Amino acid sequence: MAGMEAERASLLAALALQLDWGATEALALTPPDRSAPRPATPAPAPVAAPPRGSDAAPPRARPPAPAALPPATGRAAEAAAAAADLAALRAAIIAFDGSALRETATNLVFADGAPDSGLMLIGEAPGAEEDRLGRPFVGPSGQLLDRMLASVGLRREEGGFYIANILPWRPPGNRTPTDGEIALFLPFVLRHIALARPRRIVLLGGTAAKALLRAKDGITRLRGRWHGVAVEGLGEVPALATLHPAFLLRNPAAKRDAWADLLMLRRSMDGEDPGG
Numbered sequence: 001m002a003g004m005e006a007e008r009a010s011l012l013a014a015l016a017l018q019l020d021w022g023a024t025e026a027l028a029l030t031p032p033d034r035s036a037p038r039p040a041t042p043a044p045a046p047v048a049a050p051p052r053g054s055d056a057a058p059p060r061a062r063p064p065a066p067a068a069l070p071p072a073t074g075r076a077a078e079a080a081a082a083a084a085d086l087a088a089l090r091a092a093i094i095a096f097d098g099s100a101l102r103e104t105a106t107n108l109v110f111a112d113g114a115p116d117s118g119l120m121l122i123g124e125a126p127g128a129e130e131d132r133l134g135r136p137f138v139g140p141s142g143q144l145l146d147r148m149l150a151s152v153g154l155r156r157e158e159g160g161f162y163i164a165n166i167l168p169w170r171p172p173g174n175r176t177p178t179d180g181e182i183a184l185f186l187p188f189v190l191r192h193i194a195l196a197r198p199r200r201i202v203l204l205g206g207t208a209a210k211a212l213l214r215a216k217d218g219i220t221r222l223r224g225r226w227h228g229v230a231v232e233g234l235g236e237v238p239a240l241a242t243l244h245p246a247f248l249l250r251n252p253a254a255k256r257d258a259w260a261d262l263l264m265l266r267r268s269m270d271g272e273d274p275g276g
């Protein structure tokens with residue numbers, strides 16, 4: 001009996017640790033046993049040497065090895081460039097197999113809102129709710145963002161803006177995207193902007209701002225100013241960096257800065273601010 005109690009306690013501790021590390025859902029009914037020995041790779045069959053002095057045919061040359069695939073970043077750039085419209089870009093991202101994120105996510109989170117609104121907002125990566133519904137910014141931070149934008153007259157349901165993320169797939173456990181993942185999906189993001197043709201961009205948080213402005217500074221230095229994002233076919237698109245709504249949920253005092261940024265956006269859209 002004491003043994004069962006101890007086993008239960010250690011199973012609960014293991015579960016708590018997984019939650020701590022960011023596991024939020026089970027992907028398979030039975031967990032893989034990673035400690036089990038891997039099946040041995042079969043040794044290549046020995047090649048029999050031709051008998052000495054015989055006129056047996058010389059060993060045939062091996063068929064040429066298939067050409068190595070170009071690096072995933074190169075393939076992403078090619079796939080993005082080949083997309084002629086937003087539907088084709090969406091299909092190209094779904095078909096792109098260069099990232100493991102596609103395997104753990106439930107749904108592609110491509111974009112939401114009105115691509116022809118002239119305003120494109122770009123966040124970091126989908127969270128659990130976005131992954132479940134396949135739409136960006138629908139969880140708690142998205143709801144805050146919608147309320148803030150509505151207060152300057154920009155409503156998603158009325159076609160006030162278009163919104164997407166740097167990563168189209170949810171990183172497991174909502175972990176921060178790696179630099180490699182950001183670089184991998186950047187060609188898709190730039191093509192997304194080129195096809196939506198916004199007149200203004202809003203970069204939500206440090207990941208989007210650093211990726212698209214190629215900046216080293218953190219978001220607190222970048223926010224509250226107009227920058228430019230160089231996009232093929234569009235030139236420099238004015239881009240306002242601001243705080244991510246998830247940060248505002250954790251730091252309500254920062255809402256004041258975000259509000260100032262939104263007023264800056266509103267003034268620019270009303271033609272009062274030459275910056276953007």
Ligand code: URA
Pocket residue numbers: 123124125126127130135136137138139141142165246
């Ligand atoms: N945070 C993001 O950056 N994007 C989403 O879609 C949701 C939360």
